[in-house]
Amino acid sequence: MKLTVLGATGSIGVSTLDVVARHPERFEIVALTGHRQVDVLAAQCIKFRPAFAVVGSAVDAQRLTSLLKDTGLRTGLRTEVLHGADALAQVACLPEVDAVMAAIVGAAGLPPTLAAARAGKRLLLANKEALVMAGAVFMSEARRAGALLLPIDSEHNAIFQSMPHNYAGDMARGGIRRILLTASGGPFRATPLDLLPGVTPEQAVAHPKWSMGRKISVDSATMMNKGLEVIEAHWLFNAPADRIEVVIHPQSVIHSLVDYEDGSVLAQLGNPDMRTPIAHALAWPERIDSGVPALDLFTVAQLNFERPDLARFPCLDLAYRALRAEGNAAAVLNAANEVAVTAFLDRRLPFLGIADLIAATLDVVPQAALPDLDAVLEADRLGRAAAIDILARLPA
Numbered sequence: 170m171k172l173t174v175l176g177a178t179g180s181i182g183v184s185t186l187d188v189v190a191r192h193p194e195r196f197e198i199v200a201l202t203g204h205r206q207v208d209v210l211a212a213q214c215i216k217f218r219p220a221f222a223v224v225g226s227a228v229d230a231q232r233l234t235s236l237l238k239d240t241g242l243r244t245g246l247r248t249e250v251l252h253g254a255d256a257l258a259q260v261a262c263l264p265e266v267d268a269v270m271a272a273i274v275g276a277a278g279l280p281p282t283l284a285a286a287r288a289g290k291r292l293l294l295a296n297k298e299a300l301v302m303a304g305a306v307f308m309s310e311a312r313r314a315g316a317l318l319l320p321i322d323s324e325h326n327a328i329f330q331s332m333p334h335n336y337a338g339d340m341a342r343g344g345i346r347r348i349l350l351t352a353s354g355g356p357f358r359a360t361p362l363d364l365l366p367g368v369t370p371e372q373a374v375a376h377p378k379w380s381m382g383r384k385i386s387v388d389s390a391t392m393m394n395k396g397l398e399v400i401e402a403h404w405l406f407n408a409p410a411d412r413i414e415v416v417i418h419p420q421s422v423i424h425s426l427v428d429y430e431d432g433s434v435l436a437q438l439g440n441p442d443m444r445t446p447i448a449h450a451l452a453w454p455e456r457i458d459s460g461v462p463a464l465d466l467f468t469v470a471q472l473n474f475e476r477p478d479l480a481r482f483p484c485l486d487l488a489y490r491a492l493r494a495e496g497n498a499a500a501v502l503n504a505a506n507e508v509a510v511t512a513f514l515d516r517r518l519p520f521l522g523i524a525d526l527i528a529a530t531l532d533v534v535p536q537a538a539l540p541d542l543d544a545v546l547e548a549d550r551l552g553r554a555a556a557i558d559i560l561a562r563l564p565a
Contacts, residue, residue, distance in 0.1 A: 170451070171197045173260050175281055176272035177213055178206035180382055181295045181321065184443045185270050186213060188451060188459055196451065200260035202273070202281075205229060211236040214248045221263075222248050223256045257281035262288040268451070271296045272321070274384055275507055276549050283307060283542065289314035293450045295321035297401045302500040303545040304404035318405065319450035324350045324398055325405055326446035327424035327437035338407035348408050349426040349434075350398055351418040352477065353441075355390040358419065362481060368520035370513060387510045388484075391523055392477065396488020397506075400499050403492055410492045415485060417475040422464065440464055483524040487531065497537045497548035504552030505530035512560055522563070530556045 172189065176182045182203075189196045202223040203210030211233055214222050222237075224230050230252035240246050251259070254277075261269050261281040268291035271282040278296035283303065285292050287310050294300075299307055311318055320326050328350075333343045340346075356375055357365060374386040388394035392415075399413050416426075421441040428434050439445045440461055448459035479486045484506070491498040509526040512518035518526065534555050539545050 170195060170267045171199045171265055172268050172270060173200040173202075173263065173266045173285075174198065174270045174272065175202050175257065175261060175278065175285075176204075176270075176274065176295075177201040178203035178209040179272055179274060180385075181272035181443060181447070182270065185272065185293075185447050185451075186217065188444050188448045188457075189217070191458055191460055195457070199263060199266050202257055202260065204273075204277075207233050207236065215240050215246065218246055219248055221251060221256075221260050223251045223253075223260055225252060227252055254280060258284040261285040261290070267291055268293060270321070270447075271299065274298075274382060276302060276503065279303060279545070280542075283310060286311040286316045286318075287314050289316050291317045291319065293319050293321050293447070297322060297397050298503055300401045300404040301397050301503045302549060303539065303542065304400070304499070306539060306542055306545060308404055319453055320401075320405055321443075321446050321450055322398060322401065323441075323443065323446050324425040325402060326449055327351075328402065328406060328427060330437045330449065331425070331427040331435040332406070336406075340406075340408060340412065344430045345427060346412070346430050347428040348402055348406060348413045349428060350395060350402060350413065350415050351421070351423055351425050352392060352395045352415055353389070353421045354417040354419055354475070354477075355392065357390055357481070358417065358475075365481075366519060366521050370516065373513070373520060383514060384507075384510055387513060387523075388506070390520075391484040392482035393484035393488065393506050393523075393527075395477075395482075396485045397503065399485075399488055400492050410489055415477050417477055419473055419475075420469060420471075422469055422472060438464060484527065487524060487527055491531065494536065497534070497539050497544070497551075498531065500539065500545055500548035501531060501534045501552035501555075502527060504549045505556040508553055508556035508560065518560065518563070526556055526559060529559050533559070 198217040198219045200221040201219045204225040207229050230250050234250045258281045261284045269285040270293045272295040279299050282296050282299040336343050373390040374383050376386050402413050423436045426436040442461040444459040445461050491502040505527040509523040534551050
């Protein structure tokens, strides 16, 4: 199988390449993308020898070319270095590529991920924003082109594994009562509420179970990450908001569950390591070694479950609000969240201000339909502009 990895230098990309390296007879890397982490991408290119590498800017492209030049002279490495958004879409659609790992975080990942769907690729979907922002457009394009969508988020991959093998998007015909998305609760699940105003970026990115990038770690701390996953599950499995529930499960051993009408509840369990869903999607419908140790139930010993406290996690409530509102609300939610998280990490917004900024943005951006990608991108632009304007007017 020939692969493009979008976002190769992030945590999902690195885990993908770890699995690929275990099976050199099965997988070949055709293209890697890395935006700004040029040194990491250079090392990946030297190891996996892709035909193409993509970075964000011309300056970084020149630097990557320089880093690869000596190696190329010695070993015959011939990696063509490209840059910019058009290049991302180009390597997502290469005719020789069988599958695309879509692991670019945030709205920047939408255009190349949509390009891969339109090209009918086997799409390993780790970029949840593609569905959060453009769910209707994205799913329509994927169906039209015959793209195979395989979810990479541990929760959605667990649901996929627990669904009927012939599930066709009809919960009633599948006998499904509810989808249950598990959440670790993040680093502040038990923190006294009066301490939350003083949360620092360093505390927010210290996730107790998963190794993730800074933005996703903050989303986990606010549970916006789970809210975005609720919206993603709605589109992936054609499930209405009132049949998707979130369950806090601190051990992060059960990755999600499907509740059936006959009383059965099927769950997927495993150690909290993203290589498991990545290996599942890479090899589906087969199974391959992921490098993840076997789950030791005797060490786990017990499994706990809690209802999410919406007073502690208002971002989760905002995501449900956006899903029920339909139209552009989820795209605006996502845009405002990206602005808010960046401001928090830059120490320009307090931790509790993240939810406040998102709520204020949803209140001021008018609702609108999203018939095509241009409308989606306009909703994203309006959401960002409104959030930035509100942020600028906050007291220093």
